[in-house]
Amino acid sequence: MFNPKLSVITIVYNNVRDIERTMLSVLGQTYANIEYIVVDGLSNDGTLDIIHKYDSGISKLISEKDNGIYDAMNKGLAAAAGDYVMFMNSGDEFYYAGTVAAVFASANDADIYYGETEMISDKGESLGQRRHKAPANFIWRDFKYGMSISHQAIYVKRTLAEPYDRKYQLSADIDWIIRAAKKAKTIVNVNRYVAKYLVGGMSKAKHRQSLKERFDIMKRYYGLVPTVLNHFVIAFNLGWYWLKNRRTND
Template structure:
C-alpha cells in the first residue's frame, strides 16, 4: 500500500480565532503517516496557549520572529522530512477527515497531487467553489490565466519543493508552484474537494501589490507579450463572472 510520509505545515501569527479549527482538521485525518509542523511568528494573543493544548499531536513547533509569511514558510520547509509537503495555514482546513487518505489512494508515486477548494467566510459558512476551477490537467503553464489551484490544495514531492522566493511578499506561492510543476513528471488530479480556504489574507488587503508581483512572475515564465494578452483575458473573465453572478443574485 502506498503510504508516503506527508509533512503538513501550518504558519500562524496572532490568530487565536482560527488556529484550533486548522489544527483539528490536521490531527483528525484518518491518514496516520503525517508529520505536523507549526511555525508561529511569536504570537501574543493566546495562539500559543491554544497550540499547547495539542502539543502531543505536533511533531515540530517553533515560535520566533520572522521576516514575513514566506520566510516563515521557508522555515517550515527546512524542518520538513516528509516525502510530500502541503501548507495548511491558520484558518484553512482539509476538506474532511479522509482527505489525505483519498489523495494518496488516487495514484501512486506522483510528483504533485491536486484537487478542488471550497471557499469559507469568517463565520465558517461556505461560499462555494473558487472562481478559478482546478484544471482537469495541470502543467506549469496552467497558471497563465491566474492561480487555478489554491495553495492549500496541492501536495508537492518535497524533493521538488525549493524555498520560496523572498523577493515576493504576497505572490511567492505562484512562483513556487510553477517551479515545482516545471520539474514534475507525474501530476495527478484527485478529482475531489481537498481543502477549505478562508477568504481574505494579505493578498486581498494589498491587492495592487499582489497583482504587480503576479504579473512579474507570469512575465518571467510565459513572456511579456503573452502575459499582457493573458491579462486581457483574465480581466474579461473576471468581468463576465461578476456580471453573471450579479444577474444570478438580482
C-alpha cells in the same frame, strides 16, 4: 500499499480566532503517516496557548520572530522530513477527515497531487467553489490565466519543493508552484475537493501589490507580450464572473 509520509505545515501569527479549527482539521485526519509542523511568529494574543493544547499531535513547533509569511514557510520547509509537503495555514482546513487518505489512494508515487477548493467566510460558511476551477490536467503553463490551483490544495514531493522566493511578499506561492510543476513528471488530479480556503488574507488586503507581483511572475515564465494579452483574458473572465454572479444574486 502506498503510504508516504506527508509533512503538513501550518504557519500562524496572532490568529487566536482560527488556529484551533485548522489544527483540529489536521489532527483529525484518518491518514496516520503525517508529520505536523507548526511555525508561529511569536504570537502574543493567546494563539500559542491554543497551540500548546495540542502539543502531543505536533511533530515540530517553531515559535520565533520571522521576516514575513514566506520566511515562515521556508522555516517549515527546512524542518520537513516527509516524502511530500503541503501547507494548511491558519484559517484553512482539509475538506474532510479522509482527505489525505483519499489523495494518496488516487495514484502511487506522483510528483504532485492536486484537487479542488471550497471557499469559506469568516463565519465558516461555504462561499462555493473558487472562481478559478482546477484544470483537468495541470501543467506549469496553466497559471497564465491566474492561480488555478489553490495553495492549500496541492501536495508536492519534497525533493521538488524549493524554498519560496522572498523577493515576493504576497505572491511567492504562485512562483513556488510553477517551479515545482516545471520539474514534475507526474501530476495527478484527485478529482475531489481537498481543502477549505478562508477568504481574505494579506493578498486581499494589499491587492495592488499582489497583482504587480503576479504580473512579474507571469512575465518571467510566460513572456511579456503573452502575459499582457493573457491579462485581457483575465479581465474579461473576471468581468463575466462578476456579472453572472450579480445576475444570480438579483
